[in-house]
Amino acid sequence: MNEGSLSLASGGVNRIVDQLPDDVEAAVKDLLAVACERDVTLATAESCTGGLLAALLTDVEGCSHVFERGFVTYTEDAKTEMLGVDRQLIDAEGAVSKAVAWAMAEGGLKASEADIVLAVTGFAGEAGPEGEAGLVHLACARRGGSLIHREEHFGNVGRGRIRIQTIRVAIEMMREAMR
Secondary structure, three states: OOOOOOOOOOOHHHHHHHOOOHHHHHHHHHHHHHHHHHOOOEEEEEOOOOOHHHHHHOOOOOOHHHEEEEEEOOOHHHHHHHHOOOHHHHHHHOOOOHHHHHHHHHHHHHOOOOOEEEEEEEOOOOOOOOOOOOEEEEEEEEOOOOEEEEEEEOOOOOHHHHHHHHHHHHHHHHHHHOO
16 A cells, blocks of 8 residues: 555545644634624535535634534535536536636535535546646635635645645635634
8 A cells, every 4th residue: 555545444544534734733723713703604515625624624623513513515516516516617617626626616605504615626636637746726615704715736746745835825825714
């Protein structure tokens, strides 16, 4: 087995969460503390992170009540069915694009009761002939407020590293949306 691969038999599914960098763990705790203090609810609409952000936002005892729900929309069909992302938008812009990230965030607001929704779509590994490994688009929407976007180019550094870097940016964006 490669060092970077996961194995169900060895319990590798928990590898990323169990080995969460200290700065990410601290940032999650801080984000949740601020959300609790301000009575702000959070939701996620995730593709390339596969629900990792949602898992982290429900992992801090005493704070998980601020997490309203998470959408794991890994496929194009899931993005259209669960979040209402227009199929023509995906076809025209690509599933990994600013426009789709925005549509995911807006769809997450419509499909939830959350105050803030963070959406992420990207290539957490090989991207195929027309994509860029490590390209990630994040959008954060606040009900009645602004929509912010970030485009990140993490490079071909491996799925786990890309996901952790994406989580760092997502947490930062959610904090920004609470200001």
